[in-house]
Every structure is written in C-alpha cells, then in structure tokens.
Amino acid sequence: MSDMDMEDDGSGIVKKFMFLNRKAPHGTVYALEGLEVVLITAAFDQDVSLVFTDDGVYQLMKGIDTKGIEVKDFSKTYRALEGYDIEKLYVDKTSMDARGLTEEDLIVDVTVLSDDEMKNLMEEQDVVISF
Amino acid sequence: MQFGILVNEGPYNHQASDSAYLFARTAIEKGHKVPRVFFYHDGVNNSTRMGEPPQDDRNVTARWSKLAEEHGIDLVVCVAAALRRGIKDELLAPGFRISGLGQLVEMGIQYDRLVTFGD
Numbered sequence: 001m002s003d004m005d006m007e008d009d010g011s012g013i014v015k016k017f018m019f020l021n022r023k024a025p026h027g028t029v030y031a032l033e034g035l036e037v038v039l040i041t042a043a044f045d046q047d048v049s050l051v052f053t054d055d056g057v058y059q060l061m062k063g064i065d066t067k068g069i070e071v072k073d074f075s076k077t078y079r080a081l082e083g084y085d086i087e088k089l090y091v092d093k094t095s096m097d098a099r100g101l102t103e104e105d106l107i108v109d110v111t112v113l114s115d116d117e118m119k120n121l122m123e124e125q126d127v128v129i130s131f
Numbered sequence: 132m133q134f135g136i137l138v139n140e141g142p143y144n145h146q147a148s149d150s151a152y153l154f155a156r157t158a159i160e161k162g163h164k165v166p167r168v169f170f171y172h173d174g175v176n177n178s179t180r181m182g183e184p185p186q187d188d189r190n191v192t193a194r195w196s197k198l199a200e201e202h203g204i205d206l207v208v209c210v211a212a213a214l215r216r217g218i219k220d221e222l223l224a225p226g227f228r229i230s231g232l233g234q235l236v237e238m239g240i241q242y243d244r245l246v247t248f249g250d
Contacts, residue, residue, distance in 0.1 A: 009237045017239060030139075030250075033172055033212060040232040046240065127239040129137070130247055 009044060015126035016047045021056035022130060025075065026066060031059050032074050034131030039077075042084040049088040049121065050081070052110070057095045060106040078108050092118050134158050135238030136168040139249025141176035142191035143184070148177050151248040152194055159202050166242070167205040168195070169235045170227075172249065175213045178206065180224035192224045199226030207234045 019038050025031045042048050052060055059078070066073040081089070089110045096102065096112065103110060113121065122128060136155055140147035155165045170177055177192055184190050199206050206227040208218060213229055220229055239245045 009233075009240050011240060013240050015240055017236075029172060036211065037171075037232055037235060041236045041239070044233065044236045044240065046236070127245050129239070129245070131139075 014045060014047055016049070016124060017041050018049045018051060018122065018125040018128045020128060020130040021050065021052045021059055022054040023059075024055040025059040025061075025064065026069060026071060030131040031056070032072070034129075035074060035077055037129065037131075038081075038086065039084055042086050048086050049090065049125070050086065051090045051092065051118070051121075053092040053095045053118070055095075055099075057091050057099060057101055057106075060089075060091070060108060060110065061101070062105055062107050075107060081108070090118070090121065132158075132244060133164045133166060133242040135235075135242040135245040136165060137235065137238075137245060137247045137249075138168060138170050138174040138177060139172045139247065141173035142182070144173075145250070147248040147250075148174065148191050148195075149189075151246075152191070152198065154246065154248070155204070156198060159198075165202070165204055167207060167234065167238055168199075169238060170206070170208045171212055171232075171235065173216070174249070175208045175216055175218050178208045178213070178224060178227040179218055179222045181222055196225045196227070209235070 021031060021034060023030045064073060064075045089108060090113050091110045093112050093114055136151050138148050138151045142148045158165055182192055195206055198204060208227055208229045210229050210231055
C-alpha cells in the first residue's frame with residue numbers, strides 16, 4: 001500500500017464523488033490532471049465513481065500511441081485504478097454509439113449506461129466534478 | 132451554506148475566474164460562507180502577482196487577494212499544477228498559498244456544495 005492510503009481529513013465522512021470525464025485524452029490537459037484528483041479522492045477513502053462521456057470515452061480506447069505527439073501516455077493508469085479500490089467505471093452508451101465504439105474497444109471493464117441510468121446515477125451523488 | 136469553489140482556467144483568456152469571483156462575492160453578500168477557493172489546471176495562473184493588466188481593465192488576481200483578505204478566504208493553488216506551469220511561492224499574490232489536491236477533496240467532503248468554474 002502506498003502512503004496515499006494514509007490520507008484522512010479527520011471527519012470520517014464518506015461522500016459519493018463522481019468524476020465526469022468529458023474530454024479526449026490528449027489535446028488538453030484535463031484528462032491527465034483530472035486523473036490525479038481521482039487518485040487523491042480514493043486515497044481519502046471516498047466512494048468514487050468514474051464516468052466517461054462525450055469525447056471522454058476516447059480516454060479508455062485501446063491502442064493509444066502518443067509517440068507522434070511527444071506527450072506522456074497515461075492510459076496505463078486506468079488499468080491500475082483497481083489497485084486504488086476504484087472499481088466503478090461507467091461509460092455512456094449514447095457517446096459510445098456516436099463514435100462507433102463498443103466495450104471491446106476499451107482497455108478496462110466498464111458498465112455501459114443509458115441516458116436515464118446515467119441521470120439516476122448522477123442524482124445519487126454528493127459531489128460531481130467535471131473534467 | 133458553505134460553498135467550495137474550484138477554478139480550472141487561467142485569468143483573461145477565459146471567463147471562469149471572473150465568474151467564480153462574482154459567484155463567491157455574491158454568495159458572501161447573501162450571507163453564505165466561502166471558506167476556500169481551489170485553483171487547478173491553468174487556474175493556477177490566477178495566483179501570480181507578476182501580472183500587470185492595463186489600467187482600464189480589472190485585475191483578476193488582485194480582486195481575489197482583496198476578497199480573501201476581507202472575508203478570510205483560503206486561496207489554494209495546486210502544487211503539481213503550479214510547478215508544471217512555473218508558479219512558485221515567491222511569485223504568489225497576497226492570500227494565495229500552494230498546497231496539495233487533498234485540499235480540493237476536503238472541500239467536497241466538508242462543505243455543502245462544490246462549484247466548478249471552467250470548460
């Protein structure tokens with residue numbers, strides 16, 4: 001276990017945090033820096049859900065190769081999320097369909113949600129942070 | 132109500148910091164509390180005192196500093212995002228401090244609402 005697991009705000013409160021990943025993995029820094037917040041939130045023992053929607057679904061695509069654009073490839077981090085007890089990964093079916101993607105195109109196991117199911121999941125959350 | 136505010140964009144290029152400031156000021160005027168504002172992504176660029184906008188424009192950073200002084204707001208700049216962009220302790224405007232992402236997570240845990248400003 002890393003020392004990040006020792007984080008504690010002292011309150012013992014556990015809230016439901018949803019991270020809404022809406023942007024392509026590269027082109028802007030949101031996906032990379034957003035992932036940092038996800039890991040820290042898990043280290044605070046909060047109830048973390050990750051949603052990939054809009055171009056955010058591209059973050060989980062197989063075969064990402066960043067050599068040509070000379071930036072860091074952080075896609076391996078998504079496969080390591082389980083080690084941080086982050087197991088609730090959702091993608092939105094509408095976004096997948098619009099981009100011609102299926103679960104077989106993704107590097108991790110996800111739950112595919114309809115718009116209604118996504119709406120219900122969002123309503124259950126205490127905190128929604130969008131990147 | 133206690134509001135935490137997250138600012139994800141730099142000053143002038145984007146309205147996020149202006150909107151966050153106006154939201155914070157108005158919330159306080161209405162009797163709410165804004166104990167902390169967290170600056171992430173290019174939002175860390177709001178914290179530098181090196182900026183010199185033209186006289187006839189608002190000074191985004193100075194406005195945050197003033198609001199923080201008047202109402203005891205904790206202006207926190209993410210250390211990793213700051214280092215990446217060349218923001219250092221010695222460049223900070225009054226009221227800003229550099230700390231970790233844990234300060235952002237704490238706002239989500241402890242406050243009634245966390246409001247994000249950015250794209």
